[in-house]
Amino acid sequence: MKAGLLRGTLDMFGEDFIPSKIEHREEEAGTVASTLSITLQGGRPSHMFIYGPSGTGKTVLVKWSLNTITEILREKGVKMEWIYVNCLRSYTPFKVMQEITKEIGVEAKFRTKTEGTSGMTTEFIRALKSTKPGTYLIVVLDEVQRLFEEDPKEADVLLYNLHEANVGLDGKAHVTVISVSKDNRLKEKFSESVRSRYGHYGLVLNPYSAQQLFHILNDRANQVLHPGSFKDEVIAKCAKAAADLNGDARSAMATLRQAVEIAIREGAESLSIDHVSKAQDQNELDNLRHQIQHAPFWQKLVLWTIAYHHYFNERSGSTSAPVYTKNIYETVEKLARTMNRNPSLSDRSYREYLTQLEAASLIRLWPDNQGGRKGRKTLVELAGDKALTIMLAAEKETGFIGELGETREKLALNPSQRLL
Numbered sequence: 001m002k003a004g005l006l007r008g009t010l011d012m013f014g015e016d017f018i019p020s021k022i023e024h025r026e027e028e029a030g031t032v033a034s035t036l037s038i039t040l041q042g043g044r045p046s047h048m049f050i051y052g053p054s055g056t057g058k059t060v061l062v063k064w065s066l067n068t069i070t071e072i073l074r075e076k077g078v079k080m081e082w083i084y085v086n087c088l089r090s091y092t093p094f095k096v097m098q099e100i101t102k103e104i105g106v107e108a109k110f111r112t113k114t115e116g117t118s119g120m121t122t123e124f125i126r127a128l129k130s131t132k133p134g135t136y137l138i139v140v141l142d143e144v145q146r147l148f149e150e151d152p153k154e155a156d157v158l159l160y161n162l163h164e165a166n167v168g169l170d171g172k173a174h175v176t177v178i179s180v181s182k183d184n185r186l187k188e189k190f191s192e193s194v195r196s197r198y199g200h201y202g203l204v205l206n207p208y209s210a211q212q213l214f215h216i217l218n219d220r221a222n223q224v225l226h227p228g229s230f231k232d233e234v235i236a237k238c239a240k241a242a243a244d245l246n247g248d249a250r251s252a253m254a255t256l257r258q259a260v261e262i263a264i265r266e267g268a269e270s271l272s273i274d275h276v277s278k279a280q281d282q283n284e285l286d287n288l289r290h291q292i293q294h295a296p297f298w299q300k301l302v303l304w305t306i307a308y309h310h311y312f313n314e315r316s317g318s319t320s321a322p323v324y325t326k327n328i329y330e331t332v333e334k335l336a337r338t339m340n341r342n343p344s345l346s347d348r349s350y351r352e353y354l355t356q357l358e359a360a361s362l363i364r365l366w367p368d369n370q371g372g373r374k375g376r377k378t379l380v381e382l383a384g385d386k387a388l389t390i391m392l393a394a395e396k397e398t399g400f401i402g403e404l405g406e407t408r409e410k411l412a413l414n415p416s417q418r419l420l
């Protein structure tokens with residue numbers, strides 16, 4: 001009988017899963033632990049900030065640390081609880097307070113916004129005193145920048161009130177806030193009074209290297225997959241691709257998950273390099289589709305034509321040669337005419353589209369210095385080797401699917417009818 005690939009579930013690759021250990025963030029976890037350990041001496045832990053770009057492990061660091069440390073401290077007699085609020089979902093102080101109070105069991109008290117954040121805080125203090133005396137409450141505000149985008153004044157008042165709750169609590173319970181954000185300049189948006197109350201106590205997480213990502217993915221794969229069902233090189237491929245891009249553990253984890261899904265669909269007993277390649281292609285195609293989907297019609301047509309030129313050259317055996325932008329323009333016009341598209345593409349818009357496509361790393365442009373000053377021309381070439389992918393995406397994402405698709409097929413079979 002086949003053992004299958006999974007020993008755990010695919011959800012364990014997801015964001016809500018808290019891993020048994022946290023790789024390459026031990027030092028930061030140690031800092032969180034020592035900050036919270038002040039409670040052993042009866043002190044209130046300082047508020048903390050955690051900054052870093054996407055996928056640097058901010059959320060998992062906070063959740064893992066609080067899970068682990070709270071447990072240890074509880075064993076030593078400290079009453080500690082933590083509440084996690086994702087401000088992307090709860091993006092106003094009202095929603096944040098609703099969530100916090102729900103967690104401590106006084107949900108019904110706030111039905112309207114009219115009471116204001118201050119009124120809600122008074123209620124929160126009263127409830128905390130009576131229901132959780134002696135508790136150190138840690139409030140995590142993940143993606144806290146979202147509150148400031150929504151209403152910076154109100155967000156500032158919320159932070160102020162959460163700090164000042166400690167005055168109202170008068171030592172009967174304690175509140176510490178851990179703010180998590182991608183925006184490392186967030187504090188500039190705080191009022192003086194909030195800035196001074198929240199201090200400068202922050203951790204900054206940097207993007208992961210390929211080696212660090214390897215350890216993180218390998219550890220997760222060991223928890224989700226059967227031993228022996230994957231090799232180091234498979235994990236290394238996912239890690240390297242993400243490290244080359246931006247060091248984002250989330251995208252690395254997503255590729256690994258996608259590769260496992262492909263392997264399962266294929267009924268494979270082990271995860272191979274090929275599964276990862278397929279997952280990466282799929283990702284690339286998804287990203288391209290997304291990019292192309294949001295481009296204007298003419299830009300799609302320009303990109304399609306450049307990709308077509310590349311594809312045609314490949315199919316007819318010659319290596320891809322750059323082409324003059326002028327020729328691409330003429331072809332675009334020709335195609336548009338056959339599609340009854342009016343008005344035609346202006347020269348200026350055409351140049352703008354080319355610049356945008358270059359900025360998106362889809363094409364490369366450079367001046368042709370051969371012809372002297374007179375009639376200086378620009379050459380264009382597809383960046384990378386994804387001509388067919390781009391064409392298919394453009395065809396799929398536009399109203400001209402059939403027409404261009406047929407053109408491509410016909411011309412590819414009959415090289416004498418080349419477009420350019």
Ligand SMILES: Nc1ncnc2c1ncn2[C@@H]1O[C@H](COP(=O)(O)OP(=O)(O)OP(=O)(O)O)[C@@H](O)[C@H]1O
Nearest residue numbers: 014015022023025054055056057058059060249250
């Ligand atoms: N050091 C680590 N050890 C184990 N897993 C990790 C580590 N860092 C990141 N991960 C995993 O990578 C994924 C992304 O991490 P996380 O969600 O913590 O990133 P983030 O910094 O909060 O990103 P964002 O700013 O986009 O929310 C999660 O699935 C997480 O479990």
Ligand SMILES: [Mg+2]
Nearest residue numbers: 058059060142
């Ligand atoms: Mg996060």
